[in-house]
Amino acid sequence: MKKIKWYLLSSLIPLFFPVFIIIIIMGAVGGGSTGGSFQSPNGSTYTDHWSNGDPYTHNLLVHRYGIKAEQLDGFLDTLGISYDKKRINGKKLLDWEAKSNLDVRAIVAIALNESSFGTAGVATNPGSNMFGFGSFDSNPENANNFNDEVAVVRLTNQTIIGNKNETFKVQDDKAQKFASGSLNTSTDGGVYFTDTSGSGKRRAETMQKLDTYIDEHGGTPKAPEQTTGKTRDGGGVTTGDVPQGYSLTIEINxxxxxxxxxxxxxxxxxxxxxxxxxxxxxxxxxxxxxxxxxxxxxxxxxxxxxxxxxxxxxxxxxxxxxxxxxxxxxxxxxxxxxxxxxxxxxxxxxxxxxxxxxxxxxxxxxxxxx
Missing domain, CATH: 3.90.1720.10 (endopeptidase domain like (from Nostoc punctiforme))
Incomplete structure (x- = not known):
């Protein structure tokens, strides 16, 4: 298997550790608890703060409704990092959330802990991405083939969903399993990173800090309840081929x-x-x-x-x-x-x-x- 590695600057604060990722596209995607959450009319799933009580076990495909670009910009500015505001900003972050379906708070946490918002390692290469996606040990410049937007979408679909890594706790647990040789990728999915120092926990801490900042700077409105009626138990067309208890709205021709x-x-x-x-x-x-x-x-x-x-x-x-x-x-x-x-x-x-x-x-x- 090939590993994906983030090469970070040695002068970064201890929050930023090199992280190794293995992308293994296999098996069924993994789910995570979304207790206390509900779906919006556009299909996204929201919760007031966390889907399962805390950011460490939070399903990264569940969002906090109504986060504003200004709140994200304000939080980024509190971190004291000289990042490119044209490359990453609140508006872009919300656009990436919409295109990838990854919680914007997780997007911020990953970008911060992997490359200090594009200011470190391979993320500084022209055309590369701040998430380290595609950067192999043997070919770190491969990350240059994936810009930030492409990277966050593929990271979500391949690494988070496809490899069953939908919480930061799962990511840490699987890194430990991988290190001990007990990870079964056919049932557990591929490991996200091989670093066992608690990268997932640090990312969850970043999410918590951002969530607290949002609370202290205007908060967010309540998400709308789902009212679209997307379920259908009866009616429709049945044929001998359609499984019993199910139906089509119109016949296939x-x-x-x-x-x-x-x-x-x-x-x-x-x-x-x-x-x-x-x-x-x-x-x-x-x-x-x-x-x-x-x-x-x-x-x-x-x-x-x-x-x-x-x-x-x-x-x-x-x-x-x-x-x-x-x-x-x-x-x-x-x-x-x-x-x-x-x-x-x-x-x-x-x-x-x-x-x-x-x-x-x-x-x-x-x-x-x-």
């Missing part, structure tokens, strides 16, 4: 499906056309199934959403180890379980169905059509 940029019979061909069939639009050039979650201009969420595209990472839930997979969400039931339709699982152009229970469904990435 592939006779009118077109090829465009997606080869006939492939999973991408089906989801693009199925979307059109129910009145949802996806782009003609969104790439392989696993790439749809990173397609620019499309909202993603981990909240199961009817008539969205479910983008599987490589190997996730049996997806292709190189290209990933894409499926279409036909139904979300009130118990949180989902029905998906998909092509080319049982053969090219063959449409089949699968169901997932609520806990599993929360682990996937859903792409919202237009």
């Amino acid at each position: 592939t006779s009118s499906y077109t090829g465009l940029s997606y080869p006939w019979g492939q999973c991408t061909w089906f989801v693009y056309n199925r979307g059109k069939e129910v009145g949802v639009s996806f782009g003609e050039y969104m790439g392989n199934g696993g790439q749809w979650m990173n397609a620019p201009g499309y909202q993603t969420t981990h909240t199961p959403t009817e008539h969205s595209a479910l983008s599987f990472s490589p190997r996730q839930a049996g997806a292709d180890p190189t290209y990933g997979h894409i499926a279409f969400v036909e139904q979300v039931k009130s118990d949180g379980s989902i029905l998906i339709s998909e092509s080319n699982v049982k053969g090219l152009g063959v449409i089949s169905y699968r169901t997932f229970d609520a806990e599993t469904a929360k682990q996937f990435t859903y792409v919202i059509g237009k």
Whole structure:
């Protein structure tokens, strides 16, 4: 396995330690408790402060609603670091949160502890990123291929979600397991960093400081409750192929499906056309199934959403180890379980169905059509 390493300046304060990361894209994505949280109409999940009581066990895909750019800028300025305000600022941080679905407080914590907001190590290279994403021991300059925005999106999807690292405590625990040789990547997911000095705890402490600063500088409003009615238990169309207890809103008829940029019979061909069939639009050039979650201009969420595209990472839930997979969400039931339709699982152009229970469904990435 290759390691990703952050080369930091020796003059930095002790908060900043070199961190080693291994990215292993495998297995199903991991979930985390979101107790006390709720979903907004746009699919993001919010909580008043922390999803599970404290920042160390907080699910990093759950957000604090209504954080302002001015509050983030104010906190950054209190740290006494001569960072580039055009490169990182409150407005950009909130934009990165929206595109990656990673809690903005976690984005700040990772950028601070990895590169002191881009002022240290490989993060100072032209085109490189402040999160150290893509910086291998044997080729640290590889980080130059990922700018800050690309890095935070891929870091979220590959390292946080794909490798089941959705809390800072999990990251520390898995580093310890890796050091002792007891980490089972097939069940635990890949390790985030191999440093065992408590990098996750330090990041959680940064999140807490930022959260406290927000409280002391205007706080945040209460998040709106979900009122969109995204669940459907009854009604619709059933056929002999649809699993018992589930249904489609309208029948699937592939006779009118077109090829465009997606080869006939492939999973991408089906989801693009199925979307059109129910009145949802996806782009003609969104790439392989696993790439749809990173397609620019499309909202993603981990909240199961009817008539969205479910983008599987490589190997996730049996997806292709190189290209990933894409499926279409036909139904979300009130118990949180989902029905998906998909092509080319049982053969090219063959449409089949699968169901997932609520806990599993929360682990996937859903792409919202237009």
